[in-house]
Ligand SMILES: CC(=O)SCCNC(=O)CCNC(=O)[C@H](O)C(C)(C)COP(=O)(O)OP(=O)(O)OC[C@H]1O[C@@H](n2cnc3c(N)ncnc32)[C@H](O)[C@@H]1OP(=O)(O)O
């Protein structure tokens with residue numbers, strides 16, 4: 276374990292803004308910068324002043340940071356301009372931030388083709404620009420674009436390019452794998468050579484993920500000597516993204532023993548920061564993300580759960596809580612008794628390992644999964660299944676029938692309208708209740724009618740709302756592909772902020788939806804400790820409501 280300090284440079288607000296489908300507002304940028312600062316990142320690249328209105332607005336009203344330093348990104352002076360008289364460079368260096376990072380070409384092919392200037396002129400562009408930046412900023416950095424491709428094509432020229440920046444006063448010379456095509460062993464070999472010319476504590480690494488190696492390449496560079504690592508939250512960035520700082524951070528700290536701007540407590544915020552970032556981007560978090568994904572410490576295989584129960588180290592490479600995550604033991608058709616026991620214990624059901632009801636419950640789970648249920652994304656339905664098997668869930672209501680009608684027609688103004696109407700009949704303690712509702716679709720109408728009927732007796736369900744609805748069409752369990760079944764998973768929430776997911780399966784999508792909706796409401800009633808009213812009370816409540 277080395278204990279040496281690695282400086283983290285976040286490029287989410289600049290390279291991350293180059294991600295397809297991402298469009299930050301200045302307010303987003305300010306919020307993300309605050310999160311990065313709180314987390315303990317050393318440098319935050321705020322964007323490119325002068326390049327667009329969002330970045331200008333952001334740099335004009337920067338959030339106050341407590342620990343991190345802002346850096347403004349830009350490029351070396353244009354051909355034919357002096358560094359002091361280049362409007363683009365002036366906008367970058369004019370930003371009220373302590374650091375500037377200028378990108379310049381280090382691959383001769385790029386200089387000739389993309390810039391269209393003489394090779395020597397590019398070296399002067401780098402030296403002049405970094406020299407000027409070093410004079411007006413407290414830190415000037417050089418992003419050596421295409422450094423690794425450049426080194427492979429013409430090592431002398433690539434080294435001359437970074438040498439020009441270093442000689443001109445760059446605090447950090449950052450070696451960029453711009454096209455993301457370099458492999459870890461190449462990074463290792465090239466960086467080791469570079470460190471014979473420029474000390475590692477003046478070198479940084481910026482990797483793209485085009486071969487899926489951005490994190491591995493960054494780690495290889497660190498092992499070879501660089502001390503600044505660039506990356507982005509959740510690996511955002513141009514094309515396939517950048518090195519994911521959320522993966523790099525715990526790897527550097529927990530596995531390689533480096534210190535960073537985060538302490539152990541800071542690292543426990545990682546999962547929250549990563550998920551909050553996706554939330555802000557309106558993206559579903561990647562459940563398989565290393566360290567922070569919901570599946571990162573989820574144990575599905577029966578052999579895994581059985582061993583994790585004995586000692587979590589059997590199938591966990593770090594303690595989940597170190598990165599703010601938690602262990603999940605999933606119950607599915609891959610489970611054995613151990614999964615089920617752990618899951619039951621998690622939801623507060625203590626069952627002895629030799630309980631005679633356990634094998635039956637496990638068989639039931641497996642049989643249900645065989646026909647299309649999936650409990651590892653619908654844990655409230657699993658809990659209900661288990662508690663019903665143990666005789667703990669009262670029958671809050673019983674469905675008698677429902678009918679849903681869909682209509683598509685032109686209204687009096689000649690506009691095409693679609694409308695759904697649901698009628699539902701249930702009984703509560705034997706007392707019949709009926710409700711009718713309209714909705715913008717059949718599930719919406721049925722959901723409203725069901726809650727309207729149930730709320731006549733159980734007032735508490737009024738605050739339940741449906742927050743997510745997912746449908747998956749699956750081929751029939753016999754594999755024929757005919758008579759496909761539909762799996763519906765819904766997420767419900769209440770006003771206290773509790774969320775829970777339930778599942779329904781049927782050949783009919785509305786019926787599958789009903790199952791998931793009914794489980795969602797039953798779960799809420801059970802969690803609230805509600806009991807089934809006497810028939811007379813239900814009848815009285817209905818009379819008063821009438
Ligand atoms: C590897 C990276 O990810 S670097 C960051 C890339 N990010 C971005 O490009 C996002 C922000 N960029 C922009 O908004 C725009 O490209 C701007 C404002 C910077 C420039 O816009 P424009 O002036 O219209 O130029 P345009 O983008 O079409 O072309 C880039 C120009 O910069 C020149 N250039 C490219 N790299 C450099 C460099 N390191 N130093 C000097 N000039 C450069 C190109 O040769 C080209 O010049 P030309 O117009 O004379 O052909």
Ligand SMILES: CC(=O)C(=O)O
Nearest residue numbers: 378418420421451453
């Ligand atoms: C600077 C940068 O983003 C790159 O070279 O990839």
